[in-house]
Amino acid sequence: MSLEAQLRSDRQQRIQGLLAGGGPATPPRLHARIAALQRESRPRPSPARRIAVVAAAALAAFAAVLVLTIGGSTPGGPTLASAAQLSARQPTGPSPVHDLRRPSLLRERFEGVTYPYWYEQFNWFTAGERTDDLGGGRTAHTVFYRHTHHRIGYTVVSGKPLIPPRSAERRVVDGLEMRGYRDGDRDVVTFVRNGHTCVLAGMVHSRGTLYKLAAWTGGGALRP
């Protein structure tokens, strides 16, 4: 091999070695997004099994409402408290994924309410979802979000808005009226979006965090 050919061969190998031996580090959040997509792609249970699961959940929710009613809570259907308590339960479904075409939203919608994507702005990432039958023909869909060791639930309840407790404080930000109160060890902030009750609940340092998240409009993508 001539000297020139040898030099060319060395150059080729050098470039190959450079590109094979390093590169940009993958952002950790991309791994999280891929894992969420993978979880979402897992085969869902058969229709018969899904019906059985929903029926069991409905029965459990009915029993819970019955217990609450007998125990002296507001009678006549689901309460805001029962919706807020869903944030303490475990997710049963995969995390919704980010909607790339509408960067402030998730690809998750319930009763016309689209769930926000809070990672870019607030570092809250999605941590699963669940759907519950609250009785009285009401269904609640919750998306969970995590930030460090805090977890909150964003629950949307079907049907007409639920009545907040009289003692709840009122706060209005950018035209969005919110009510906040304490329920045991959890803070709760509720508001109405698209005619449905939305509940943000969880253990956070300050209720102000929940107000801030609730009032975020994502540059106008989330209607008040």
Place this chain on the structure above:
Amino acid sequence: MGGASRQVEARRFARRGGRLLEAERLPDHGDRLFRAAYALCGSRHDAEDLVQETYARVLRRPRFIRRDGDLAYLLRALRNTWIAMRRSEDARARTVELREEVDWIVDHGADPGITALEVSAAYAAIRELSDPLRETIVAVDVAGLSYREAARALRVREGTIMSRLYRARERVAEQLEGAAA
């Protein structure tokens, strides 16, 4: 598709020499795919979106593959997604990333003479290549596909891959030498 019908379909495909793409193992290729996406797009943000969209498309339904390895299949999907995203971007205003926050790393086991600075310069040089040369060097040197796999992924002959790869490496080397001079 339910689990049972998916198994039946997979068995039928296996009899014809194919197999079901294993979704469980796909995340293992995330790092390689991100590097390939970054080399194609030249932007961290676009590369993240491209990889995410590729996985979303591939995982949307079961995929049966005949000859490709998983990575080769993913790279082909990545390239198709990149082309589709570029078409849609042409129709709307582009976001320009002002601050690139990418950490450059040198892998364990790589040539000890390689520095992260050189790697980043090589990626910058790839950005200056024409699309055919860039896609080829990304498929072979960045993603690590064989010539045959790269030829299938890019739908060209193996000979074309070899000649394009040679020219692409030469151009990258010239850019690096020019920058060092």
